[in-house]
Amino acid sequence: MAEIIIPTPLRKFTDNANRFTTSATNVGDAISELTAKYPGLKEHLYAGDGQLRSFIKIFVGEEDIKHLQDTKTRIDEKTVVSIVPAIAGGKSLPSLSAKERESKRYFEYQRNVL
């Protein structure tokens, strides 16, 4: 069974599971299985046009699937598939409401500290 590693920021959509095992034989099928089990994950991985979001990378081993056969990249029981999002720090103002964002913009967005 291949294994998909779920990063911390996305675990809220996987009932806190940090990995998912699959018998799929390519990356696309494996991710489809994952999003079928955790439907809330899908919109965070894919944009409306079905493309992988530009702040998410999927690696098979050390390699970006874009430089392999993309979603057709073959996987087997030894494969580790990693979903790797961009992360920016310990504090995430964007999750606040628009009003809160506005009132805290100067103190938070320009904040150059952790």
Next chain:
Amino acid sequence: MNNGQFQNIQFSKEELERYSRHLIIPEFNIEGQRKLKAARVLVIGSGGLGSPALLYLAAAGVGNIGIVDFDKVDASNLQRQVLFSMEDVGRPKVEAAKERLLGLNPFINITTYDTHLNSHNALDIFKDWDIVADGTDNFPTRYLINDACVLLGKVNVYASIFRFDGQVTVFNYKYPNGEFGPNYRDLYPEPPPPDLVPSCAEGGVLGVLPGIIGSLQANEVIKIITGLGEPLVGRMYSLDALSFETRIFKYRKNPGNPLTGSNPSLKGLIDYEQFCGIPKKEEEVKRGSQGVKEVTARQLKEMMDRHEDFQLIDVREKYEYEIANLQGELIPMNRILDSIDKISRNKKVVVHCRSGSRSANVIKALEQKYGFENLYNLKGGILAWANEVDPSVPRY
């Protein structure tokens, strides 16, 4: 890194004693120490990542260190920002940091910038430094630092954390042949939109994690200065501190990179808040005809579909709720002022009734009497929902 200028660097007896554990490493020796003393490293952010990075860079003998930070030390920083002490609370971070670092190593120079880094000052601040170490906590500043480094040809040693996850890599590394390694925009072309993960609702960070990751960042800086080992160029180190699994991910130049790709479109710095989808003031939610902030039925549906974290309050009567409801929390209008503690102040709250009139009045009362700022009226109420979103909902 220092173009041979380090050759003339001299050390006092005290310095030679201080750095003796470096000097006796055969690969490092006095030449490595000279390179450190000649180096100019700018650290952006003196917080969780900047604290360990700065301490180790200063201790190691990096001769010229710049610190950019506009913030003051807060008690909540001390959980992870080991550069500061209780007596520093309330002081400008750059001031407290400089004092601490010179106390640790008086043989180095510290330059401070007690300012917000922005598109207007970044190029001017960066131009005098060899290496930039990014220890910031937000996407706009990270893209700003990347772009400024690329425009000026500076190497950007990147470290980032989220809760239990850490990432380290080296962007825009300058090879001896003058070519540059890939940069942040090659790895992640665009930041996440503000309301989508991974900028997710719950932030937070395990205090020791920036200690680990910031130290690795300092290690990369020292490797680059001394030329020792293989810098993390085109490779990103990733740590999951909970499972203690580390991985290396490879990335390469992207022809579509707007700065360094085959058809570059960016020639200077931009508005990074706008780039990251952060609305400007004038784009903020306008108040509707009833004098309260509004969402339409379709917008509410989108919020639900996105699993956005918000509270939905239904201020109709119980009998109305039984006819049709949106599974909101039922707090009838005449009880709402006695139920203030049930209304969130930390997230968006959508209030609705049948047609949008009662809920608008409820919002006005809550805003005026209790200072709520996070309330939104469902425009047209559940009737609008029935008309625009779900025709199966009875119109009554």
